Amino acid sequence: MNAPTVTGEKDPNPTAANQTQIRTLARGNTEFGLTLLSSLAQDEPSTNQFISPYSISVALAMTYAGARGKTQKQMTETLRFSLEDATLHAAFGETEDQLAASNDDANSKKNVPFQLTTANAIWGQQNYPWRDDFLTTLKTYYDAGLHVLDFKENSAEATQTINEWVADQTEDKIRDLLPEGALNSLTRLVLTTAIYFRATWAEPFEKGRTTPQPFTALDGTTAEVPMMRQSESFPYATVDGHQVIELPYVGDEVGMVVILPKERTFEEFMESLDVDRLTSLLSGMDQQQGTISLPRFTIESSFELPTTLAELGMPVVFSNHADFSGMVDPAKTGEHLRIDDVLHKSYIAVDEEGTEAAAATAVEAVATGAARDPFTMTVDRPFYLLIRHRPTDTVLFLGRIVDASAAQSN
Incomplete structure (x- = not known):
């Protein structure tokens, strides 16, 4: 279509x-x-x-x-x-x-x-x-x-x-x-x-090195997940106990940055993460040899x-x-x-x-419609009503209510 x-x-x-x-x-x-x-x-x-x-x-x-x-x-x-x-x-x-x-x-x-x-x-x-x-x-x-x-x-x-x-x-x-x-x-x-x-990845992970490893969720529960692993030289930094790494893709123009806040500080870190702090973290990276373990997800x-x-x-x-x-x-x-x-x-x-x-x-x-102030309509006195068929404007029912109390069901 x-x-x-x-x-x-x-x-x-x-x-x-x-x-x-x-x-x-x-x-x-x-x-x-x-x-x-x-x-x-x-x-x-x-x-x-x-x-x-x-x-x-x-x-x-x-x-x-x-x-x-x-x-x-x-x-x-x-x-x-x-x-x-x-x-x-x-x-x-x-x-x-x-x-x-x-x-x-x-x-x-x-x-x-x-x-x-x-x-x-x-x-x-x-x-x-x-x-x-x-x-x-x-x-x-x-x-x-x-x-x-x-x-x-x-x-x-x-x-x-x-x-x-x-x-x-x-x-x-x-x-x-x-x-x-x-x-x-x-x-x-x-x-x-x-x-x-x-x-x-510019440096793919070897599938044979992927093994089940524990991962602790934010609520404290732990479960095993497939954890990929490799040792290589990557842009990396440790800032105030927080680890930052960039995993480049082929061509080196695009990369995935992973930020791992130090233990038991995730929520506090996320609340303080603004563009200035992110820029500081990224600029602090330099090429280093090391090992990265990352969940497959x-x-x-x-x-x-x-x-x-x-x-x-x-x-x-x-x-x-x-x-x-x-x-x-x-x-x-x-x-x-x-x-x-x-x-x-x-x-x-x-x-x-x-x-x-x-x-x-x-x-x-x-x-x-044009912006207007909200209206108030209080139907507390006699009124007329009609029911119409809109496509043809045919009035199907028409009425007048002059005593609402008398119009109540028993």
Whole structure:
């Protein structure tokens, strides 16, 4: 099932971003990711959790392109966007290009099993007057074309179409990102991002050295798990009793960092882990010979993020006071947009050969009326009622109630 696509036009003179600005963006994304993960962990402290801060940031950055006023301000602060708008989108675009370049470079070498791909898409209600500059921004910097769907008349088919796109972009690792009923006749826009990664360790673990070893969980219980083991030279550091190691993948452009807090300090460490401390830990590593034992594991996570994002500082985005007039002119549609849901799914599998990981994020925008103060209606005097057939406006029942006490059942 393929939705028709309006390719859109790229800006012939796009804003450029330099390496310093790209690193500034990465720092903000990391800070947001650490904060988000910490907040999610508070809800389920004993549950494994895995997210893609990049996927979430990209999806929300595309949404941010249409935000204005207080909505834009809250998103700026919550998502840690410190660059000017045009430069911000340019930095995201350049980051995407560099990720693609790493993928192309690795695949240009023979016998190098490496894949790192990202994809973005806009799914918009057909015949909806989207602003040209909004679509141009997303096409220019995120390579996100507009796919036209009919949410009003067939939201179930739209859900299936988007889910199939996500599954295709993630090698079938992320399925059913949008659950049944997630979209409805009020849906006007869904922004999706997908990322897929599969790579072999630069120094694979020998399967023959993997043995059952005890692992003590956060709650103190102990169980045996398959523990991989190898001795090699790796970037490594010990800081205040905390151990940090980076396991590089083939090509040496991507690596997995493992941070092992000293015993009985995990929760305290996680509470204090911010972008500055993380930077300090990473910069303290140097090449050292040693032995690493690491569990073989697989994690699948799924999150609905509106409540968490609202608590982190952007509640207006999900309210009837949201301002996404940068996406569409309310005067042309007679309705305003707000974000109804932010859905995120992720997957990671780590074994002796390497790592496979995937993630996808969807941001759903729905129609709402103009922002108004909530009303109060107290039916404490005589009133009329009618029951009608809405498609034909046929009044099926009509009544008047002038004495509610007499209308009570015995």
